[in-house]
Amino acid sequence: MANGNAKETTLHQKILSDIESRIVSGEWQPGFRLPFEVDLAEQYQCSRMTVNKVMTQLAKSGLIERHRKAGSFVSQPRAQSAVLEIHDIETEVKSLGLPYAYALVQRSERQASAEDRRLMDINEATRLVKLLCVHYAGKKPFCVEERRINASAVPEVSDADFATTPPGQWLLRQVPWSTAEHRIQAVGASAEVARSLGVTKGSACLVVERRTWSNLRPITWVRFTYPGDRHTLVARFTPNT
Incomplete structure (x- = not known):
């Protein structure tokens, strides 16, 4: 069988x-x-x-x-209102002229939960690595990263050491992505996120959620939460012709 x-x-x-x-x-x-x-x-x-x-x-x-x-x-091709690159947070921080640092807060590996299946469109047999990280610009927290990686599609992730290497950098080197989707919203900081960012609970934050696929296989779901007063999101696009 x-x-x-x-x-x-x-x-x-x-x-x-x-x-x-x-x-x-x-x-x-x-x-x-x-x-x-x-x-x-x-x-x-x-x-x-x-x-x-x-x-x-x-x-x-x-x-x-x-x-x-x-x-x-x-399908007929559909126009997009904006195209966002999959960027490296370390490069983004250094472009501000600030030193970059990163900390892995939590890591676990488990079977996909109902929430995982909803977020990533995967089945219940899928194994996931779940990570919580904080990225720093100078001495201040730059953003909180909550990430799920499909270990069934990327089995190497089970042995990957994220103590010093951010998962985004590791994935960009390990798996060529073919499709990505962004979802952007403004939210109030939860108690956990507020502690990680050094802000008060309920503070305005900018959240960018991303899903990526490689050859139609779901690879990762990630949520970046930025302090609302320290981050600006810019998208460059051209008019339809």
Whole structure:
């Protein structure tokens, strides 16, 4: 049974990779109708359920659109209001002319909880490494980092030493990301975050949440919380033409 599951997982990743590469390379243009699930299952000699899971992931990532009876089509590209880079916090701090420091506060490894599954779109069998870190600019806390890393997708994380190396830097070197999503909001500091940032509970903070994927596999979810009076978020973009 275990060998069967491993085979299905390997086929799942192969189909994902094959279809994604055809779309990203432009071989399958926007509007192109993908082969039907039954035909893909026959082509890859796998169950239709495996193909259906692949198509569901592709639809969630925005690469395809599924239409009942008509089939699945490569999505039309959607304009974004702004594009934010995945930046290195150490570089950001040093650009201010301040010395950078980092501290790992907590680390644990466990099975994905209901909240983890909601945040990262993963299943209950997924193992995660959960981290709490504080980044400093000079003597003042710059931001609090709360991060979950998919250990099932990045097994090396179980042995990674984050005592001196920030997880963001480690991930950028370890795993090439293909897709990222940002969510930005203003919040009041919780008691725990307030202690870490050296501010009063309820103080205005800027929160940036990010999810990243590599070849459609969820890699990490991270929340950066910055003191509202010490951080400005800037996005550079160009007008639609």
